[in-house]
Amino acid sequence: MSVSERTYIMIKPDGVQRGLVGEIIKRFETRGFKLIALKLVHATPEHLEKHYADLKGKGFFPGLIKYMASGPVVAMVWQGLDAVKTGRVMLGATNPLASSPGTIRGDYALSVGRNICHGSDSVENAEKEISLWFPEGIVQYTHNQAIWVFE
Ligand code: UDP
Ligand code: MG
DSSP, X not given: OOTTOEEEEEEOHHHHHTTOHHHHHHHHHXXXXXXXXXXXXXXXXXXXXXXXXXXXXXXXXXXXXXXXXSSXXXXXXXXXXXXXXXXXXXXXXXXXXXXXXXXXHHHHOOOGGGXXXXXXXXXXXXXXXXXXXXXXXXXXXXXXXXXXHOO
């Protein structure tokens, strides 16, 4: 855990279509995380198969790839203290029916196959996902808010 930990957060096609982009970004921004990369991407099935390589073979995999390739996603990298674990807590459980109110999925979703957002599940996977979605690299800048967010 460090203040420079990074996580890959993605608003899925249903989150974009439902107008939840601003709401999801706002939660990470106001929590104190630093936005270090952001873009709208209509990903190919091949790219999404790499992103979800660990799930290849699952019964829901073809449907998942079709859903994720059905429209643009918002790809983002957020940085800050314990970003990976905290990001997952902010997202809620994979199945929105099990997500607590106050989490993104718990407030805006009902179905596991339309759960509006993705967040890395480990620091190692976060770094892999960041390289996959941002091969061009990430902009460096000083976040002046940091002195007010961290001791
Ligand atoms: N998923 C699904 N059915 C399932 C399990 C997962 O459609 O039974 C989808 C769901 O959109 C989930 C994604 O596959 O977000 C990736 O699954 P994972 O287990 O990695 O969940 P996550 O890390 O997104 O919470
Ligand atoms: Mg996952």
